[in-house]
Amino acid sequence: MENKKDTLVRRVRLLLEMFVIGLILSGLTAIPLQWEIDTLASCMGIAPEASPQSLTGLDRWIAFVRLGLRETDQRYPFLAYGTDWLAFAHLMIAVAFLGPLIDPVRNAWVITFGLIACAGVIPTAMIFGPIRGIPLNWRLIDCASGVVGAVPLGLARYYTAKLAKTD
DSSP: OOOHHHHHHHHHHHHHHHHHHHHHHHHHTTSOHHHHHHHHHHHTTOOTTOOGGGOOHHHHHHHHHHHHHHHHHHHOGGGHHHHHHHHHHHHHHHHHTHHHHHOTTTTHHHHHHHHHHHHHHHHHHHHHHHHTTOOHHHHHHHHHHHHHHHHHHHHHHHHHHHHHHHO
């Protein structure tokens, strides 16, 4: 039968693995932006030649983003290098979580760092989003990523604190 300490370690590792998978997936999606937006537009039934001005609501925003990515990729492809580095940063942050996966108590600070980063998503989206012309609904989706990430990290931090008391 599994003891309390083993159960807590298993829970922490599962929660951290979920978070790391999310980091990796969100990082990798920062690279093929043009393909992703073209695929999304196609799934939404937005014609490849549709101009944003001919559409409304979310369709208009998706077409606008698609047009912006197309024009930027054609005229200034070096700007995509920034999202390549964004992807790299996500992957490196995921690597940082190897420490708490191995020894959660000793590396609890990494979990706390992750929680701080998740909390930082909200002011970043709400401050820079309007400056960059990002619609409120889209900023709320960005904020949700911080909230969703904080759930497994918060639980992992809670279980790590309990685990520290078992030593």
